Amino acid sequence: MTRIDDTFRRLREDGRKAFVAYIMAGDPDAETSLAVMRGMPEAGVDVIELGLPFTDPMADGPTIQRAGQRALAGGQTLTRTLDMVRAFREDDATTPIVLMGYYNPIYSRGVARFLEEATEAGIDGLIVVDLPPEEDDELCIPAQAAGLNFIRLATPTTDDRRLPKVLTNASGFVYYVSITGITGAAEAQAADVAPDVARIKAQTDLPVAVGFGIKTAAAAEAIAGVADGVVVGSAIVERIGRGDPPADVLAFVRELAEGSHRT
Template sequence: MSRLEKRFADLKAEGRAALVTFVTAGDPGFEASLEILKGLPAAGADVIELGMPFTDPMADGVAIQLATLRALDAGQTLAKTLDMVQAFRETDTTTPLVLMGYYNPIHRFGVEAFVTQAREVGVDGLIIVDLPPEHDAELATPAQAAGIDFIRLTTPTTDDSRLPRVLERSSGFVYYVSVAGVTGAGSATTEHVTAAIARLRRHTTLPISVGFGIRTPEQAAAIARLADGVVVGSALVDKIAKASGPTQAVNDVLGLCSELAEGVRGARKPA
């Protein structure tokens, strides 16, 4: 059983959803970013998505675009992101960690080298937003062969004829993008999310995590009553953007994570 499978199974047994947090590797700099990464589990993160900085983050809103620029300006590379995962694993061998981003940096790094190093340092899954299932042979197939889950994004516009193809080779969990648009967009209604999850469950038995537009503990709790996971990214990244320096960035991100975790953990699912 992979770390992702075990974490979602354990949380299901507890009757609650996972808090899935996103931060960009290297934002606001390597050391502060690593401190944030290492602090997230104790602050209540159940699963961590770590963004791989890329110069053209087309699916991301302003907050994460700016986070990517801060990271790149600070010298973050894909090799350093893998180093960061390795450093994280020196003290945490249980929290699932997923790398999220775009295919171009991986292609330039070399797929075989990337998959080998990702497995060695302890990456549990990949979310590659611009690589559809028609191109599974590029990365999904070798990653899964190495024991790394490949997590698919589904959206409000992914219709029932497309869903089976999208979910066919998915593993780990399904990431439901609850609103059309880029990261940081407005949140969906609970009625919309309820209907979307019911539709997805007709096509998959994988855990379903819902993201985009979730910023407060109250919003996180509302989604936690419906989904298997609650994804929060832009709200955490905004804390870094507004901080006066690295120390405040670390404290503010971990503080918000704790508040979000309280909301998620207080939202028990019906027995």
Template sequence: MTTRIEDRFASLKAEGRPALVTFLMAGDPDGETAFEIMKALPEAGADLIELGMPFSDPMADGPAVQKAGRRALQAGETLTKTLATVKRFREGDAKTPVILMGYFNPIYIYGVDRFVADARENGVDGLIVVDLPPEMDDELCLPAVEAGLNFIRLATPTTDEKRLPAVLRNTSGFVYYVSITGITGTAAPDAGKVSAAVARIKDKTDLPVCIGFGVRTAEQARALGRHAEGVVVGSALVGAIEDSLVDGRAAPGTPNAILSVVRDLAAGVRASRLADA
């Protein structure tokens, strides 16, 4: 049986276009507003949704995502609430893939077996856990895959030919290519360098490749979409949420602040294959 992630990429391949993968921090700026945004993302043009699991020490995240995580934690977000949000989302959307992205510590505290079972039951499709290397696959990756979840691994500009096979070994769903070195949202990717790196990954795997980190504009999304099966946008979206807040709280225009950015990015992604026709 295929997963929602695999089905979505097969569908997009038939359409001849890449995916727009959108990142939203669960519980940012509060649980209800975050859910309203999440619920509206597919109609705005998101093909897959990454839902961040807030953590107090997000070492790979840039300033915008770190602030989003802090806002969520201050608003009372927990891993239990994040899973409940996915379950609630599934009541109205049975097709859009949802991927939980974050760090291992909250999962470890929750309990790995319990987390995997609850994630599966509540409608989660995949996991990205940025601080678990392939050498620790027994901790979470293999139990997740056995339960029917995709485990998505990051490849970076510093992932060399010796390291790449280990990164790809138990990866499923898609490969997330980090287009810049460093933390999220702090630099713009170089399309030429990204193209060569993605081609190198594609020589080693048949999995779709999605490009993320540093993608902020529709033009960037269009350019990078020429080279991969998907484009991931996160910092630009959580930054739009931050800019919309009034005294640190959601305003009436907060949902549309992020959704308007998603619509622009979706237009860019959808134009990327048309430009090659």
């Protein structure tokens, strides 16, 4: 059982929903992003999503694209991102960390080497948005053999014929993308999300966390009412991008976490 599995099990037993928070590694610099990351568990974050900056982030909206550009301009690399995880693990051995990004940096590293380094550093799961289920032999299956969860995305356009394929070999949780399009676009609506969450849960025992378009504590609370977890990224990254100090960013994260946990 991974830290992700254990966290969702514990929350379920406590009757609570998970709050998952995303930041970009190295944004706006390594020191600041590590400070925010270290403060997340105390602010109520149950699972940390750590973005791996990439030059061509096709699924990301302008806010996260700019975060990746800032990180890359500051010298953030896969090696430095793994070092950031190691530094976090010096003080926190329990909070799950999901590395989210694209396949190219992993492929360039070499899958076997990457998986060895990722598990050693303390990563618990992967979200690789440009590897479809048809490519599971490429990374998904080796990752699971190495003890990492491979978290799959489902979207409003994932119909009942496609969904079983998407769920095959998925683990940890299912990340339901609440809106069509890129990150940070429209606002998610619980009434629109609920039927698709129910449809997914009818075909898997995995928890379903909903992300994209959640920007306020009230929205987080509403989404938590229909899902097993809430994912917020762009709204947090936006505050980092405008130069808010880590304490202010974490205060906002706490508001979102409290909203997610009220349900």
